[in-house]
Amino acid sequence: MTEKSMTPDEVVGRLRSGMTVGIGGWGSRRKPMALVRALLRSEITDLTVISYGGPDVGLLAAAGRIRKLVTPFVTLDSIPLEPHYRAARESGAFALTELDEAMFMWGLHAAVNRMPFLPVRAGLGSDVMRVNPELRTVTSPYADGEEFVAVAALRMDAALVHLNRADRLGNAQYLGPDPYFDDLFCEAANAAYVSCEQLVETAELSKSGPPQSLLVSRHSVTGVVETPNGAHFTSCAPDYGRDEAFQKLYATTPWTEFAERFLSGGSEHAYQSAVQAWHEEQK
Numbered sequence: 001m002t003e004k005s006m007t008p009d010e011v012v013g014r015l016r017s018g019m020t021v022g023i024g025g026w027g028s029r030r031k032p033m034a035l036v037r038a039l040l041r042s043e044i045t046d047l048t049v050i051s052y053g054g055p056d057v058g059l060l061a062a063a064g065r066i067r068k069l070v071t072p073f074v075t076l077d078s079i080p081l082e083p084h085y086r087a088a089r090e091s092g093a094f095a096l097t098e099l100d101e102a103m104f105m106w107g108l109h110a111a112v113n114r115m116p117f118l119p120v121r122a123g124l125g126s127d128v129m130r131v132n133p134e135l136r137t138v139t140s141p142y143a144d145g146e147e148f149v150a151v152a153a154l155r156m157d158a159a160l161v162h163l164n165r166a167d168r169l170g171n172a173q174y175l176g177p178d179p180y181f182d183d184l185f186c187e188a189a190n191a192a193y194v195s196c197e198q199l200v201e202t203a204e205l206s207k208s209g210p211p212q213s214l215l216v217s218r219h220s221v222t223g224v225v226e227t228p229n230g231a232h233f234t235s236c237a238p239d240y241g242r243d244e245a246f247q248k249l250y251a252t253t254p255w256t257e258f259a260e261r262f263l264s265g266g267s268e269h270a271y272q273s274a275v276q277a278w279h280e281e282q283k
Contacts, residue, residue, distance in 0.1 A: 002169065003168050003169070004168060004169060004170045004218070004221060004222065004223050004224045005168050005199070005223075005224060005225070005226070006193070006223035006224065006225050007225060008034050008035055008037070008038035008195070008225055008227060008268055009038055009041070010223070011035055011038065011160075011193045011223055011225060012035070012038045012039050012041070012042045012044065014158070014191065014193075014222075014223070015039065015042070015044055015157075015158055016044065017043075017044050017045050017046045017047070018046045018047070018067075019044075019047060019048070019157040019158060020047070020048040020049075020050065020155070020156045020157050020158075021047050021048070021049055021050070021156060021157065021158050021159070021160065022049075022050040022051065022154070022156040022158070022159040022160070022185045022188065022189055023036070023049060023050070023051040023053075023056045023057075023159070023160050023161075023185075024051075024159065024160065024161030024162065024180060024181065024182040024185045024186075025051075025052065025054065025056070025161070025162060025180050025182070025231070025234065026052045026054070026178070026180040026181075027052065027053070027054045027073070027075045027076065027077045027234075028054045028055060028075065028076045028077045028078070028233075028234045028235065028242055028247065029054070029077065029178075029180065029234055029235050029237075029242070030162050030163070030174070030176065030180060030182075030231050030234060030235065030236050030237075031054050031055065031056045031162060031231055031234040032056070032160040032161055032162035032193075032195045032230065032231070033055070033056065033162070033230060033231050033232055033233070033234060034162075034195055034225070034227040034230035034231075034232075034268050035160045035162075035193065035195050035225070035227075035230075036056045036059055036060065036160070037059075037263065037268060037271055038268065039060070039065070040059060040060070040063055040065070040263055041263075041266065041267075044065065045064065045065045045067075046065075046067045047060065047065055047066055047067060048066075048067060048068040048069075048070065049066050049068070049069050049070070049071075050070045050071070050154050050156055050185075051069075051070075051071055051074075052071065052072060052073065052101075052104070052180070052181070053069070053071040053073060053074030053075070053082065053085065054074065054075060054076060054077075054082065054234060055076060055082065055233070055234060055247070055250065057069060057071065057074045057082060057085050058074065058076075058082040058083070058084035058085045058250075059084070061084055061085050061087075061088035061089075061093065061094065062084040062087070062088065062255040062259075063255075063259070064093065066088070066093070066094040067094055067095065068094055068095040068096070068097070069094055069095070069096050069097070070097045070099065070104075070107075070154065071096075071097075071098060071099070071104070072098065072099050072100060072101040072103075072104045073101070074086075076247055076251060077242070078242070078244060078247070079247065079248070079251050082251075083251050083252075084255060097132055097134075098128070098131060098132065099123075099128065099132070099151070100122045100123050100126070100128050102120060102122040103120055103122045103123050103128070103149065103151045104154070105181060105184075106118045106120045106122075106151045107151045107152060107153060107154035108154050108181060108184040108185065108188050109184065110151065110152070110153035110154070111153040111154050111155045111156070111184075111187075111188035112184055112187040112188050114153075115153060116152065116153055117136075117138075117150040117151055117152050117153060118150075118151055118153075119138055119140075119148035119149065119150055119151075120148060120149050120151050121148060121149070122149065123135070123149040123151075124137075124147070124148075124149055129149070135149060135150070135151075136149075136150045137149055137150060138150045153188075154188060155188060155189075155190075156185070156188055156189040156190065157189065157190050157191070158189055158190065158191045158192070158193065159185040159186050159188065159189035159191070159192040159193070160192075160193050160195070161182040161185055161186060161192070161193075161194055161195070161216070162182075162194070162195045162196065162227075162230055162231045162236065163182065163194060163195075163196050163197075163215065163216065164176065164196065164197050164198070164208075164236065164238075164239055165196055165197065165198050165199075165200050165204070165205060165208055166194055166196035166198075166199055166200070166205075166216075166224045166226075167199065167200060167201060167202040167204075167205060167218075167224075168199060168224060169202065169218040169221075169224075170194060170216070170217075170218035170219075170220075170221030170222075170223075170224050171202060171205060171214065171216065171217060171218045171221075172194045172196060172214075172215060172216035172221070172224070173205050173208060173209060173213050173214050173215060173216075174213055174215050175208060175209050175213060175237070175238055175239070176235075176236070176237035176238060177237060179215050182215060182216060183215045183216050183220075186216050186220040186221060187220045191222040191223075192216075192220055192221050192222055193221075193222055193223045193224070193225065194216060194221050194223070194224045194225070195224075195225040195226075195227045195230045196224065196225070196226060196227070196230075197226075197227070197228055197229075197230065197231075197236060197239050198226065198228070199224070199226040227268065229272060230268070232246075232272070232275065233246045233247050233250065233275075243275075245279075245282065246275060246278070246279075249278070261274060261278075262274045262275065262278075
């Protein structure tokens, strides 16, 4: 069995401009933010991003790295609409395919099962079909003759996800309330990179939670990265909650000012130190 430990910058070194990159998590919850920040430190651009979007999308959009976005929403949860995404979208900075949440999920399932599409009822009779004229329908070949939306597979060149614990082989575990489809992202991608709060021995994973918490298996993982506080400023329950004060700062600060203070230090350590310094100033 193969040791798969990597650094965030080594992960980004495997990525290229023009790739389709899936990003796990949900809104402002358990996003692989350390990997996104590493991506921002690179010159990679022209990306197609597939995500249940949150600040991952907002950061990449503000930095001009997205060519096309496939998403059902982009939210900060406590702030309903991600402001940097909104600004980029209103300026027409990238193309958008906006799907119903269930359609998005079945697009992931289609990719996992190496199907070109899967038929779903979600979307029929809604404006999803109007705003996405490239969507097609199919008719059941059986006696019912029912019409379905044919949701195309959401295949990816690479997936980035963040979980609570992992071993060095790529097995990974979530300990919070929801898996957020991270296993589907990993299995739908040609390469998958898992960041985690803590690397542990394989035997420790079975002691930390029930069997169903062992969400991601090593067979679908290319590299694993230990990044404590690596989901900041999104939540990573039960390790920590969302940093609401910092998220509000992010949402209300002009992009260039935010990027200069928090993203220009050249490393994840520099980012975490800048965040800590800001919190100290608020006391």
